Amino acid sequence: MEKMKIVVGGFIGLFPTGGATWDYLQYPLGLKLLGHDVYYIEDTQLYPVYQASGDSWDDCTFGVEYLKKAMAEIGMEDRWAYRDVATGKTFGMSETRLKEVCKTADVFINVSSSTVWRDEYRKIPVKILIDTDPMFTQYQYHLKMEAGGSEAEYSRVYMQEHDLFFTFGLNIGQPDCRIPQFDYNWLTTKKPICVDFWDQPVAKQSSFGFTSIMNWTERPDFIYDNETWGQKNKEFRKFFELPTASKRKFEIIINRPKDAETVQSMNSLTARGWDILSPGNLIADKDNYRDFVQSSFAEFSVTKETYIKSNSGWFSGRSAVYLASGRPVLTQDTKWSRYMPAGEGVLAISDLETASQAVAEVTGNYEKHSKAARDIAHEYFDSGKVLSDMLAHVN
Structure with a gap:
């Protein structure tokens, strides 16, 4: 397969625990093992979930340091970025470097709908959504559509920014599967394990x-x-x-x-x-x-x-x-x-x-x-x- 430049979005720094780390880490690690030019970002616009004792509720230090260590351990110490909603700062790669990477990237893989859209992500030629929570993901979309108004429009636009849709729901589209597909062509995938x-x-x-x-x-x-x-x-x-x-x-x-x-x-x-x-x-x-x-x-x-x-x-x-x-x-x-x-x-x-x-x-x-x-x-x-x-x- 031809080597590609790929950006992966996930939740490692937001949820700095062993299981979540492996859930998201095996995407950039697996792509790296295939020989691709891989980068990892976290741009969730969510406030940090975990803090060290004594840190304030909006301090992302613990998650950022955890992410930094995890990336270094797989040889990606200079290939990650964490955009913090509380301070507006970018950790890891600089803002300039991150935008340069996106400008020449071939594929963006948005795992678990983790990433908010910015212009630099939208311009990447192929954007892939990976639904890791089948039926729950589609139900949330259903709720937004029922609510109507700006909430529905935001969700519709967010989904339509993607070019390919993958789900862990291996049975989606079959007569007995009750997951609503809406207007999206869902392809199936599994969790990649290194x-x-x-x-x-x-x-x-x-x-x-x-x-x-x-x-x-x-x-x-x-x-x-x-x-x-x-x-x-x-x-x-x-x-x-x-x-x-x-x-x-x-x-x-x-x-x-x-x-x-x-x-x-x-x-x-x-x-x-x-x-x-x-x-x-x-x-x-x-x-x-x-x-x-x-x-x-x-x-x-x-x-x-x-x-x-x-x-x-x-x-x-x-x-x-x-x-x-x-x-x-x-x-x-x-x-x-x-x-x-x-x-x-x-x-x-x-x-x-x-x-x-x-x-x-x-x-x-x-x-x-x-x-x-x-x-x-x-x-x-x-x-x-x-x-x-x-x-x-x-x-």
Whole structure:
């Protein structure tokens, strides 16, 4: 493939945590490994989410330093920029250098609709939107269209600035998929995984058991098509009794929420044998995160109700790094099983009975499932294949 100059927009500095870092970092890193001339920017017009102790609420120092370190660790120390909404300052590359890069860039990849549009981005010949949150993304657009007025016009223009639209909803456009497409031609893609950074020998004895990393509820339920669409808390109830039923160790990292209802749910999980771990140093940065995944026996993952209900075909990028690490994955089927293998390496579950059977199967045939997990990651999620397939659509 011909070498291109590519700018990637994401959320690493805004969400300086291990999982989010890998979610966005593997785009510039994967493109760099393919030999492209790659730059990373953050221009979200959002105020910083995390601050170090003592910093003011609008101080982006912690996120900027985190981003600087992450970029240096992949050899892109002079190829990033962070535009801060609070001060108007640009960190990393200078404003002048950033505009020079955009002037000669071939492609802009806007991951998760992270980037606000400016003239220098609009002038890049090909602009790609990557929808990492299928059905939630389209619902937000639906809300704006219903609201009408300037809000609808802004959203419509924002979308139409893009030339290509990709989604993690592998089943989009199929008769049973309930994701509205509006007037956009949605192509499908997967989370790119830089497999050589994850493909490590499986430890003889894992430090952790069946693990995962999750939010209990990221946002409130919403109403669409006269139905309620929810989060993981709705689905997890099906599996409350799994530790007792399977007699295995389950350890889940969950941010302990403050609301009483969720605290009660966490206490209920603990009482049933779930070990609720605090993120702390376990997944504070990308290295901690990778160590946690690779110290796990396997992943047990619950999926957001909305992904399942919409028949989206979504598959977790977190689960993909478990696979790349040779860790089998047990997760609910959103129709992803139509587009990649199920049964060895990654096992589809739907209720307590199928989950218990899957736990027994993986435990009893671990070497087989570990190998299959790694094979699936290389075949379906390898960043070289995923990103090359995407760029093949660029004329």
